[in-house]
Every structure is written in C-alpha cells, then in structure tokens.
Amino acid sequence: MKKADRIYKLHQLLQSRRCIARKDLQDALEVSRATLTRDIEFLRSQLHAPVVYDAELGGYRLDKPTGLAGQGQHELPGMWFNASELNALLSIEHLLESIQPGLLGPHIAPLRQRLERLLGQSSHTPAEIRKRVRLLAATPRRLKPEHFEACANATLMRKRLHIEHHDRGLDAIVSREISPQRIVRYKENWYLDGWCHLREAIRTFSMDAIRAARMLEQPAREIPDAALDAALGAGYGIYAGHAVEWATLRFTPRQARWTAHETWHDEQKSRFEADGSYILEIPYSNAAELLMDILKYGPEVEVLAPPSLRALIAERLQMATGRY
CATH class of the missing domain: 2.30.30 (SH3 type barrels.)
Incomplete structure (x- = not known):
C-alpha cells in the first residue's frame, strides 16, 4: 500500500473509532511498528491531526477539538494530483465524453462514476477542476x-x-x-x-x-518488439527508421529559455555555448517531420549539421520567402 493510501486509511480508522490499539492499526494497515510510528508522526506534524495515545483506553485516538461536542472532527486536507496524474485523469474523462451512446454505455457509466469520485477526493470539486484546468488538443486530424x-x-x-x-x-x-x-x-x-x-x-x-x-x-x-523498435524507435518522431543521422541545431539565447526544457528525443544531447546559445543534437531518419519542427522556430534556430538537412531548410525558407 502506498504511503498516501496508508495515511488516509489510518486517518479513517482513527475517525471511525473512539480508540484503537496499536496492534489493531498494524494489522489493518499491514505495516511494522516502526512504519506505523512514522505514519502517526506524519499525521501529527505534516497534516496537523491531533493524534494522541490514551494510556487509560490503551490505544490511539483523535483528540477532541476545543469547543466541539463531538470527538474526532479533524479533517485531512484534500488530496491533490501532480501534473501527469491530472493530465491522465482529465484525458480519460475527455475520451469517455467523446464516446457516443452504444454498446459501451452501460459498461462505461461505472467507470465515469469512479473517475468522478477520484476527482472529488481533491481539494476542489470536479466541476471546478474542469473549469480551471483545460486540455487543448493541438491540431488533431479527423478520422472515421x-x-x-x-x-x-x-x-x-x-x-x-x-x-x-x-x-x-x-x-x-x-x-x-x-x-x-x-x-x-x-x-x-x-x-x-x-x-x-x-x-x-x-x-x-x-x-x-x-x-x-x-x-x-x-x-x-x-x-518482434525489438525489430519494431529498431525500425521505428531509433530516429526522430513517428517517421523514425533504420538509417539514422544526427541533426545539430543551434537556438538563440532567447529561444533557449524554452527549448532547453524540451525533450525532442530520448537520446538527445545538449549543451550551452558561452553566449547563451543552446546546442541540441538529435537522431533522425526521415527529415519530413523534423523539417516542420525546425521551420516553426524561424530565425531563432540554425541547422549546423548535417549539410543535407541545412540545405533542405535553406531551400524551404527561400520558397517561403518567394511567396511574399
């Protein structure tokens, strides 16, 4: 069980009982005495839960908040998601919404309900998340x-x-x-x-x-997967192939502020020059997609190598200039 799940389960156990023995907590969470001690301390110090050991009752409980008649009224701060988790959840929701009514409807409904509950465990409502966080598709092409x-x-x-x-x-x-x-x-x-x-x-x-x-x-x-990866995974992007060359690109210091944080390929190499320019080296096999990605940076990038790619870029730029 992940630590976050353990912490929430521990809090629920303390909320649900007047007092609970250490051994019962260990059994419920399937953890050692040392792990339970650390989790209880995390609840106290990081989440400000009033966990106390009651010697008279022989176990742990949530201390009664001052001025409240009930016991154990403490609430944990809502769960939040990191960038990749939130992107995954909202992407799944977007895909589910795009499915038209049909055979999948009855099967998808419970999944959508579970997704709603998961989003609802955060500090904000699902509706607020959708309103404030947007996933915008970048020029998807229509397919039947x-x-x-x-x-x-x-x-x-x-x-x-x-x-x-x-x-x-x-x-x-x-x-x-x-x-x-x-x-x-x-x-x-x-x-x-x-x-x-x-x-x-x-x-x-x-x-x-x-x-x-x-x-x-x-x-x-x-x-075999190895053959597929060798043919399609070695070079740049979806047009990868066996015959791999390396492109060397130099971005201006201004553009480097953004490009230095981008991953174009898993095996890319990069470095900064003394004037702040950013050098990026990436493997590619078919220049078609790489050409488009380079051209969109206009004067902010220069192809240093290989000469064939540099010539292709120069040709495309001359053709574009000719239209104006």
Whole structure:
C-alpha cells in the first residue's frame, strides 16, 4: 500500500473509532511498528491531526477539538494530483465524453462514476477542476470511427488487414495488405504500425488517411518488439527508421529559455555555448517531420549539421520567402 493510501486509511480508522490499539492499526494497515510510528508522526506534524495515545483506553485516538461536542472532527486536507496524474485523469474523462451512446454505455457509466469520485477526493470539486484546468488538443486530424475500429480489432485479434490509404506524398489512394502490430497516438494523432506485405517491410500509416479498412481471415505476421523498435524507435518522431543521422541545431539565447526544457528525443544531447546559445543534437531518419519542427522556430534556430538537412531548410525558407 502506498504511503498516501496508508495515511488516509489510518486517518479513517482513527475517525471511525473512539480508540484503537496499536496492534489493531498494524494489522489493518499491514505495516511494522516502526512504519506505523512514522505514519502517526506524519499525521501529527505534516497534516496537523491531533493524534494522541490514551494510556487509560490503551490505544490511539483523535483528540477532541476545543469547543466541539463531538470527538474526532479533524479533517485531512484534500488530496491533490501532480501534473501527469491530472493530465491522465482529465484525458480519460475527455475520451469517455467523446464516446457516443452504444454498446459501451452501460459498461462505461461505472467507470465515469469512479473517475468522478477520484476527482472529488481533491481539494476542489470536479466541476471546478474542469473549469480551471483545460486540455487543448493541438491540431488533431479527423478520422472515421469505423476505420479506427477495424484497425483496432485486427490489431488486437492478430488478423491481417486490407486498407485503402491516401499516400499524401504521391497524392494517390494505394491498396495495402498489412499485418498490424500496434496502434500509436503521437502528437494528438493516431498511427498504425504494421508489416506491409507488398513492400515486405515495416511501415507506419496515418490512420486519418485510411479511406477503407477491412479485417481479413488470415493471421497477422508477428514482428518482434525489438525489430519494431529498431525500425521505428531509433530516429526522430513517428517517421523514425533504420538509417539514422544526427541533426545539430543551434537556438538563440532567447529561444533557449524554452527549448532547453524540451525533450525532442530520448537520446538527445545538449549543451550551452558561452553566449547563451543552446546546442541540441538529435537522431533522425526521415527529415519530413523534423523539417516542420525546425521551420516553426524561424530565425531563432540554425541547422549546423548535417549539410543535407541545412540545405533542405535553406531551400524551404527561400520558397517561403518567394511567396511574399
């Protein structure tokens, strides 16, 4: 049991009884004598609970607050969540709200109720949290639920999948038979990693670009996780691949105030220069996504290496300038 859970359970036990013996507390919390002692001290010193040992009754109790007729009226401060926990809770709630009425309705209702109760354990009401804390999606692309459902079912049931996919590079619809391996949500959008039986290679498909999807009877080809990670996880972003290069970027001292706190890749390297500029080195295999991320910083960033990436950025900037 986590310490936070123990503390709340300990407080509840003290609230619910006039007095409770040390051994009974240890058994209820499944802790040692030393741990119980530390937890009681934490209640007293950090949460200001009036826990006292009553020698006459032979146990611990909450002391009666001055001027109150009842005993044990002390309340703990409300629970709060850290950034990742709050993001997870509100994300789950947002996803549940987006589900249309149907077969899942009766099953989701109890989950939503539990989520409401969990949010209600904080210092603020769920309604206040929703009002004051917002999760804003960053340009998610629309996808058709029936296509997503077909892809998800085939992935989980380990069946092959036939898709009609809009190849944005060719601006054409292509037909592919794939063995889906996993579904990935990245930067607010959904992608399908799979083995393409035409190309005989691992490919990633944007699920919003799928125009038709049909699960087949043939079992999917299984690709080891290590092979997937080697093909898709080594380079930068969702367009990663085997052939990895390293990009070296220099951000201005002004932009460094923000970028120095960002994680672009798990294996990135970084350092500051004497003038306050920030050097960031990241691996990448396909420059498409990296180009977009670099260009949005405009004059606040310079590509130092490799020369091929630097040339691509210069070309894009010249094309953009030509439009004005």
